[in-house]
Amino acid sequence: xxxxxxxxxxxxxxxxxxxxxxxxxxxxxxxxxxxxxxxxxxxxxxxxxxxxxxxxxxxxxxxxxxxxxxxxxxxxxxxxxxxxxxxxxxxxxxxxxxxxxxxxxxxxxxxxxxxxxxxxxxxxxxxxxxxxxxxxxxxxxxxxxxxxxxxxxxxxxxxxxxxxxxxxxxxxxx
Amino acid sequence: xxxxxxxxxxxxxxxxxxxxxxxxxxxxxxxxxxxxxxxxxxxxxxxxxxxxxxxxxxxxxxxxxxxxxxxxxxxxxxxxxxxxxxxxxxxxxxxxxxxxxxxxxxxxxxxxxxxxxxxxxxxxxxxxxxxxxxxxxxxxxxxxxxxxxxxxxxxxxxxxxxxxxxxxxxxxxxxxxxxxxxxxxxxxxxxxxxxxxxxxxxxxxxxxxxxxxxxxxxxxxxxxxxxxxxxxxxxxxxxxxxxxxxxxxxxxxxxxxxxxxxxxxxxxxxxxxxxxxxxxxxxxxxxxxxxxxxxxxxxxxxxxxxxxxxxxxxxxxxxxxxxxxxxxxxxxxxxxxxxxxxxxxxxxxxxxxxxxxxxxxxxxxxxxxxxxxxxxxxxxxxxxxxxxxxxxxxxxxxxxxxxxxxxxxxxxxxxxxxxxxxxxxxxxxxxxxxxxxxxxxxxxxxxxxxxxxxxxxxxxxxxxxxxxxxxxxxxxxxxxxxxxxxxxxxxxxxxxxxxxxxxxxxxxxxxxxxxxxxxxxxxxxxxxxxxxxxxxxxxxxxxxxxxxxxxxxxxxxxxxxxxxxxxxxxxxxxxxxxxxxxxxxxxxxxxxxxxxxxxxxxxxxxxxxxxxxxxxxxxxxxxxxxxxxxxxxxxxxxxxxxxxxxxxxxxxxxxxxxxxxxxxxxxxxxxxxxxxxxxxxxxxxxxxxxxxxxxxxxxxxxxxxxxxxxxxxxxxxxxxxxxxxxxxxxxxxxxxxxxxxxxxxxxxxxxxxxxxxxxxxxxxxxxxxxxxxxxxxx
Numbered sequence: 001x002x003x004x005x006x007x008x009x010x011x012x013x014x015x016x017x018x019x020x021x022x023x024x025x026x027x028x029x030x031x032x033x034x035x036x037x038x039x040x041x042x043x044x045x046x047x048x049x050x051x052x053x054x055x056x057x058x059x060x061x062x063x064x065x066x067x068x069x070x071x072x073x074x075x076x077x078x079x080x081x082x083x084x085x086x087x088x089x090x091x092x093x094x095x096x097x098x099x100x101x102x103x104x105x106x107x108x109x110x111x112x113x114x115x116x117x118x119x120x121x122x123x124x125x126x127x128x129x130x131x132x133x134x135x136x137x138x139x140x141x142x143x144x145x146x147x148x149x150x151x152x153x154x155x156x157x158x159x160x161x162x163x164x165x166x167x168x169x170x171x172x173x174x
Numbered sequence: 175x176x177x178x179x180x181x182x183x184x185x186x187x188x189x190x191x192x193x194x195x196x197x198x199x200x201x202x203x204x205x206x207x208x209x210x211x212x213x214x215x216x217x218x219x220x221x222x223x224x225x226x227x228x229x230x231x232x233x234x235x236x237x238x239x240x241x242x243x244x245x246x247x248x249x250x251x252x253x254x255x256x257x258x259x260x261x262x263x264x265x266x267x268x269x270x271x272x273x274x275x276x277x278x279x280x281x282x283x284x285x286x287x288x289x290x291x292x293x294x295x296x297x298x299x300x301x302x303x304x305x306x307x308x309x310x311x312x313x314x315x316x317x318x319x320x321x322x323x324x325x326x327x328x329x330x331x332x333x334x335x336x337x338x339x340x341x342x343x344x345x346x347x348x349x350x351x352x353x354x355x356x357x358x359x360x361x362x363x364x365x366x367x368x369x370x371x372x373x374x375x376x377x378x379x380x381x382x383x384x385x386x387x388x389x390x391x392x393x394x395x396x397x398x399x400x401x402x403x404x405x406x407x408x409x410x411x412x413x414x415x416x417x418x419x420x421x422x423x424x425x426x427x428x429x430x431x432x433x434x435x436x437x438x439x440x441x442x443x444x445x446x447x448x449x450x451x452x453x454x455x456x457x458x459x460x461x462x463x464x465x466x467x468x469x470x471x472x473x474x475x476x477x478x479x480x481x482x483x484x485x486x487x488x489x490x491x492x493x494x495x496x497x498x499x500x501x502x503x504x505x506x507x508x509x510x511x512x513x514x515x516x517x518x519x520x521x522x523x524x525x526x527x528x529x530x531x532x533x534x535x536x537x538x539x540x541x542x543x544x545x546x547x548x549x550x551x552x553x554x555x556x557x558x559x560x561x562x563x564x565x566x567x568x569x570x571x572x573x574x575x576x577x578x579x580x581x582x583x584x585x586x587x588x589x590x591x592x593x594x595x596x597x598x599x600x601x602x603x604x605x606x607x608x609x610x611x612x613x614x615x616x617x618x619x620x621x622x623x624x625x626x627x628x629x630x631x632x633x634x635x636x637x638x639x640x641x642x643x644x645x646x647x648x649x650x651x652x653x654x655x656x657x658x659x660x661x662x663x664x665x666x667x668x669x670x671x672x673x674x675x676x677x678x679x680x681x682x683x684x685x686x687x688x689x690x691x692x693x694x695x696x697x698x699x700x701x702x703x704x705x706x707x708x709x710x711x712x713x714x715x716x717x718x719x720x721x722x723x724x725x726x727x728x729x730x731x732x733x734x735x736x737x738x739x740x741x742x743x744x745x746x747x748x749x750x751x752x753x754x755x756x757x758x759x760x761x762x763x764x765x766x767x768x769x770x771x772x773x774x775x776x777x778x779x780x781x782x783x784x785x786x787x788x789x790x791x792x793x794x795x796x797x798x799x800x801x802x803x804x805x806x807x808x809x810x811x812x813x814x815x816x817x818x819x820x821x822x823x824x825x826x827x828x829x830x831x832x833x834x835x836x837x838x839x840x841x842x843x844x845x846x847x848x849x850x851x852x853x854x855x856x857x858x859x860x861x862x863x864x865x866x867x868x869x870x871x872x873x874x875x876x877x878x879x880x881x882x883x884x885x886x887x888x889x890x891x892x893x894x895x896x897x898x899x900x901x902x903x904x905x906x907x908x909x910x911x912x913x914x915x916x917x918x919x920x921x922x923x924x925x926x927x928x929x930x931x932x933x934x935x936x937x938x939x940x941x942x943x944x945x946x947x948x949x950x951x952x
Binding site for chain 2: 018019022023026029030034035036038039040041042043045046048075076077080098102105106109110111112113114115116117118121139140141143144145149150151152153154155156157158159160161162
């Protein structure tokens with residue numbers, strides 16, 4: 001049955017009408033028109049649908065929307081604001097600023113098809129929050145062995161992702 | 175001023191299209207230019223071939239708009255597949271027009287907004303088209319500026335879209351403001367159309383080619399081509415602004431989930447019913463073996479589809495051999511003469527018969543698949559007036575349009591295909607067809623509403639087309655010094671030309687069938703081996719007689735050549751070992767091609783290659799301690815040279831192969847974009863190593879069983895080795911295909927490295943622990 005649920009997404013309060021077991025992914029995409037997270041496997045095996053829930057990466061394809069009630073949801077569309085808040089940027093500055101992870105993804109030209117990259121950037125943002133100075137081995141470990149599954153990229157952009165995470169790490173310390 | 179060109183606008187047909195084109199472009203005042211006759215090649219094509227296209231390709235306005243703010247819009251039927259070609263097209267246009275690439279935007283792949291059709295895979299021909307259009311336009315603009323400024327064209331220079339001379343200047347935008355720059359573009363070729371029984375069932379997939387030889391910037395003077403211009407689409411992909419094909423929504427649109435048959439050959443006995451209390455808006459749509467659930471709410475469609483899947487009964491079918499019998503089945507297929515053969519048969523066979531020594535080997539690989547991260551998705555709107563609009567991520571918009579029109583028994587003019595970004599497809603949409611589009615068209619027709627069809631990963635891995643399994647035999651004749659003097663290869667495989675859409679097949683609607691055949695795909699790198707014969711035998715899909723067409727074979731990255739190069743390079747490595755020669759030195763002895771020699775030497779140096787024969791002296795096929803090995807392979811493809819050098823570590827007792835370093839070299843003529851080439855080389859290595867070590871489509875007698883990422887494993891970030899890249903650019907050999915090919919040089923190099931470490935030849939991939947342990951124990 002459909003319920004009215006109150007969510008906090010990218011800093012804004014959103015009231016949605018959905019069956020509580022509906023995966024968060026479909027609510028974000030179809031109701032809130034946040035299309036950064038994308039459907040990949042639908043079974044938490046690839047990471048293309050990842051968002052941050054209270055700062056922790058979740059796979060929205062298997063996360064019921066009801067689980068997100070009372071928590072902060074951050075999609076890639078909301079990453080710039082997270083960074084702006086952290087740096088205390090003015091509204092004008094914030095509007096012109098990307099999250100360092102996103103800027104690094106552009107500077108290193110990471111995306112090829114780009115389908116998996118929202119999830120990759122979410123994973124990178126979480127990693128850098130916990131480990132501001134990761135080694136190559138730690139980056140590989142985080143993107144491969146963090147449950148529930150490795151983040152998969154079929155285009156094979158892993159080397160560019162590692163470069164971009166290290167570039168973002170430098171930018172965030174500056 | 176108008177001049178009659180090869181594709182004159184004077185005929186009634188062209189005039190009609192011209193008018194239609196102008197209405198669409200909103201052109202008002204026409205300033206006409208002629209392409210000087212000295213640029214034009216003689217063309218003999220008729221105009222009938224252009225009938226099915228909507229924009230007149232002979233009009234500049236169909237290709238390009240120059241706006242008054244000096245920005246430029248260019249249209250091409252090609253699409254971006256993820257390897258950066260939208261950036262390369264932009265660079266080529268900027269180069270010839272003398273504008274900054276940032277001022278150019280592209281419209282790609284929409285059949286009603288682009289003039290030329292064509293493969294996205296063949297970006298070199300697509301780039302040549304826009305480059306020539308830009309070059310013709312540059313000449314016309316110069317001429318126009320000369321008139322306006324009253325300065326001879328030869329005294330004018332153009333910088334950043336501003337024409338200057340003798341202290342006067344005018345921008346391109348000012349030159350054409352309020353006018354319609356009517357420049358005739360000479361073209362040849364045809365737009366895709368259905369051709370049942372012919373090759374892949376559609377012809378004209380190359381699209382139109384811009385002809386003639388307008389003055390273009392010499393490659394050694396390029397300012398934009400050869401620079402690392404950023405791919406224009408990346409910022410929006412990173413910030414979430416891109417509209418992907420999975421993001422399309424239309425008013426009144428229904429979400430659909432397909433309920434696929436229980437096996438590849440099942441027909442429905444009874445279809446479950448929708449529990450309207452639980453799923454009030456869901457409904458079942460059925461046509462033949464095509465069953466789907468639709469609802470305005472995506473989650474309701476998914477939930478109802480799950481319930482109905484469980485309650486639906488299908489007939490049994492068991493027409494596949496099962497993975498364990500794959501090789502035996504391919505070997506047992508009764509073959510006639512090879513449908514494709516290359517080389518001098520009599521000379522090769524005679525030289526083999528005379529050879530002082532012969533070596534031979536058989537190689538094989540199971541089915542593998544493209545396996546994008548994002549499953550197929552499409553939206554279709556079939557309207558009452560018969561008009562059809564389809565939103566797709568297919569790499570072959572015009573080919574897809576032709577297939578949809580064929581399925582609906584309508585004309586291509588009734589169908590519009592709009593292209594948007596999606597997950598990489600790696601070749602499976604190159605011929606059009608394979609995808610969710612026909613599902614969506616059929617469901618939209620039946621429900622009279624726009625329908626979005628989203629396949630699931632499991633469905634995609636079970637029902638999309640595959641890169642066929644193959645077996646091959648190869649024999650080499652050696653001279654007294656162990657050098658190869660003759661070679662005969664025979665390649666056997668279900669064909670890779672069947673991109674028919676499964677939706678149309680299951681619904682029993684018309685599908686333009688392909689012609690199964692063999693395909694010799696190698697480009698010969700060893701000019702000193704003159705006596706050679708390459709035979710390729712085709713056979714139907716496994717399970718071809720089923721309603722779904724069985725395991726539909728399709729092309730996948732570096733198609734045909736990826737497989738056949740594994741055979742050729744495998745045998746070269748075996749011959750080098752037999753001659754106790756260093757594998758790189760052995761290759762150098764078999765070629766005089768300086769481009770190959772230069773790249774081999776440069777890549778070997780970067781890899782710190784130690785000259786010696788394989789296997790290494792302390793090679794071992796048992797033990798729990800790891801042993802290292804190295805191997806090499808080469809390839810020539812589309813005017814690009816490739817070298818791969820793998821270094822591995824293997825634990826013989828566990829069969830665990832770890833690639834520790836991979837050095838890849840590429841010389842693709844003039845490098846268009848050095849940074850993108852490097853990125854594509856590294857990512858291609860990841861895909862190639864994935865195939866070398868892990869990938870296999872498995873199936874039982876009824877269905878594909880490798881239907882998720884736990885069962886169809888691909889390389890993870892942790893498994894990626896250190897990758898070194900070596901690139902050589904040269905200005906005297908035109909452009910080559912640098913974005914594809916990297917994956918193909920991985921498997922032969924890794925297999926050679928395993929031989930170096932263990933002394934055992936691996937003639938099959940993937941090199942999984944179970945295969946490697948069995949091999950080393952045998």
